[in-house]
Amino acid sequence: MHEYSIACEIFEQVIATAEAHEALEVRHIILEMGRLAHTNPDQLSFCFKAIAEGSIAENAEFVVEMIPPSLECECGYTGTVDETQIGKDGELRSELLEYIAALECPVCGRNARITGGRELIIKSIDIETEVEK
Amino acid sequence: MLMHVIHMGHDVFKANDKIAEKNRKALDKHGVFSVNVMGAIGSGKTTLIEEAVRHLKEKYRTAVIAGDVIAEMDASRFRKLGVPTIPVNTGKECHLDAKLVEKALDEIDLENTDLLIIENVGNLICPVDFKLGEHLRAVVVSVTEGDDIILKHPMIFKTAELAVINKVDIAHAVDVDAEKMRDDILSLNPDVPVILTSKHDWDSLETWISFIELGLRRAQEAQRN
Numbered sequence: 322m323h324e325y326s327i328a329c330e331i332f333e334q335v336i337a338t339a340e341a342h343e344a345l346e347v348r349h350i351i352l353e354m355g356r357l358a359h360t361n362p363d364q365l366s367f368c369f370k371a372i373a374e375g376s377i378a379e380n381a382e383f384v385v386e387m388i389p390p391s392l393e394c395e396c397g398y399t400g401t402v403d404e405t406q407i408g409k410d411g412e413l414r415s416e417l418l419e420y421i422a423a424l425e426c427p428v429c430g431r432n433a434r435i436t437g438g439r440e441l442i443i444k445s446i447d448i449e450t451e452v453e454k
Numbered sequence: 455m456l457m458h459v460i461h462m463g464h465d466v467f468k469a470n471d472k473i474a475e476k477n478r479k480a481l482d483k484h485g486v487f488s489v490n491v492m493g494a495i496g497s498g499k500t501t502l503i504e505e506a507v508r509h510l511k512e513k514y515r516t517a518v519i520a521g522d523v524i525a526e527m528d529a530s531r532f533r534k535l536g537v538p539t540i541p542v543n544t545g546k547e548c549h550l551d552a553k554l555v556e557k558a559l560d561e562i563d564l565e566n567t568d569l570l571i572i573e574n575v576g577n578l579i580c581p582v583d584f585k586l587g588e589h590l591r592a593v594v595v596s597v598t599e600g601d602d603i604i605l606k607h608p609m610i611f612k613t614a615e616l617a618v619i620n621k622v623d624i625a626h627a628v629d630v631d632a633e634k635m636r637d638d639i640l641s642l643n644p645d646v647p648v649i650l651t652s653k654h655d656w657d658s659l660e661t662w663i664s665f666i667e668l669g670l671r672r673a674q675e676a677q678r679n
Contacts, residue, residue: 323547323548323549323580326547327466330466331466334462334464335462338460338462339460342460348457357609358467358583359582359583414605415606415608417608417609418605418608421609432643435612435613440465440467442466443462443466444461444463445461445462445463446460446462447458448457449458450455450456451456452455
């Protein structure tokens with residue numbers, strides 16, 4: 322569980338950016354989270370709320386967009402994992418395991434290199450400012 | 455009131471990766487080979503590192519970073535071996551990050567170090583997303599964690615460059631098939647070397663130690679060329 326320290330980092334970045342733009346309030350925080358990152362969106366949002374209390378971001382809503390893993394293979398294939406296939410084999414497996422199993426190259430079957438899906442990006446924030454800046 | 459959308463594009467993990475790259479450069483500059491030893495709680499990380507230090511310290515100037523929630527306990531074990539040891543208390547944190555290692559590197563005489571072993575916090579989840587700047591990512595599990603431990607923690611095995619299954623001498627007693635564990639690791643990461651070890655079996659320890667030495671020698675050769 323390291324959501325708390327990640328939430329601290331997000332809070333610092335968001336506040337710095339919001340203040341630089343003379344925000345009165347932060348309404349939304351849009352995050353891009355890789356499917357392979359070990360971060361729980363609900364815990365992250367919970368920690369953020371605790372940290373942001375009393376700040377201009379205290380009522381900010383988290384919008385988390387999940388990013389599928391992308392891969393690059395020696396054979397030249399590059400692409401993202403086909404998410405429609407996740408969870409289809411009916412076995413009792415974790416979602417993370419499903420994604421990792423899907424990291425084989427769909428063209429040649431080799432174990433492909435992970436090029437995306439591990440990130441946690443603060444994509445943008447929606448802020449409110451005075452009418453005249 | 456006016457609403458604005460402010461684009462940020464700030465990657466939280468990339469901030470750590472950048473410091474990790476800086477650490478790596480500092481290590482490379484001084485020809486230090488570093489191993490990040492990750493693994494489960496009680497899997498035997500400290501014991502395996504002790505064995506490696508004991509047998510490599512005469513040939514290579516060795517230092518240890520001992521990361522733990524309370525790092526002093528393990529650090530005192532390494533200090534007994536007479537090598538420079540930096541304890542890094544993570545407090546409530548479940549992993550080492552590049553910033554903590556950067557601070558620890560300040561306390562190590564890199565100019566007079568060949569090998570740096572970093573013991574991460576006992577955890578198979580959190581250390582995965584935090585690069586430290588290491589040259590070799592090793593993960594240690596033991597049979598006592600049960601043979602489904604691998605598939606429950608796929609990312610750490612998927613991204614490891616060396617996997618160790620420890621305490622195989624008691625596999626029968628805990629009703630675990632170490633070979634199944636090896637197969638599970640290889641199903642996630644077909645190219646990773648997997649070593650089965652027991653602290654009572656010197657040959658197995660020698661394999662673990664030789665692997666570190668091999669990486670170290672390769673790095674030293676690359677440095678010379």
